[in-house]
Amino acid sequence: MKSILLINGNDPKALLNATLYGADALAYDLHESVDEANKDAARLLLQEALPFFDYGGAGVFVRINPMAEGGADDIAVAGKGKPQAFILPRADVQSLAQADAAIAALEAENGFAAGSIKLLPVIESVASVENAAAVIAASSRITAVIFSAATFLQELGAPVSADTAQLLYARSKVALSARAAGLPVFDRPWADAKDKAGFEADARLARSLGFTGKLAANGGQVPLINEIFA
């Protein structure tokens, strides 16, 4: 698995077109793509949509909200559609334990095999980067790890810039911790769809640091991710 494509979880047309780009996994997003007033509708949309489509072998994930911001509701409602995994933003040891328990309840209530639904933590806080190994070990459901930069830079008090050097330590730490645990590790999405050169350079740098794949912010980024991380 090299590419994980983020898709607005409340956009039926985007759900319909999600498999067209050749991504190895699809991440239906309930977090940043969906405004607060429509989280409830988006959860129900994913619950109905996930069993509806033939994904042709692609992984099917749901990026939930942080556990303190509705993540448990995301798991309980959208989870009835039986995704293969949940992506947990702002993951730390405590929130991963909460997510693990919520998924266990979902599995028990819906007749899903215990332990069948996996977890992908997004390591993006300063504390979680520094304690990456402990975060990765927090749940036996964790099958891959994701690094994201925005919260990290914000907590660090560092200006957001195009200078990738400011992320070198954090990326290396997360990649190293994941690989030491024998897990694949995915780099942050590149949000600026027009900056193709920046995206390619960022992906190649991530590859050189040991990342095994990258999140795609749009379908057009998928082919290059698949090529760079092949």
Next chain:
Amino acid sequence: MKLTKTGEAGAADSGDILVSVAPAEEPGIQIELSGKSVILKQFGRQIRELLQKTAAECGVENARITAKDNGALDFTIKARVRAAIQRAV
């Protein structure tokens, strides 16, 4: 399930359906469906049936459902009706 107010969900975007569910005095579920005439001519009956069936499955007995379809598939129609009902309780 008793509805207490009007609930709305969905959007007028392509591939979606905008559903409004309101309490009704008269018994039963009344449906007002609009959209592209070519779609309604071909699929109008099925969409009405799905709206009706989904509301009934949610336990709604008396309601007025207004739906503006823009090419939504079944999973979207069901999800939007369920969300509108949740918001109308």
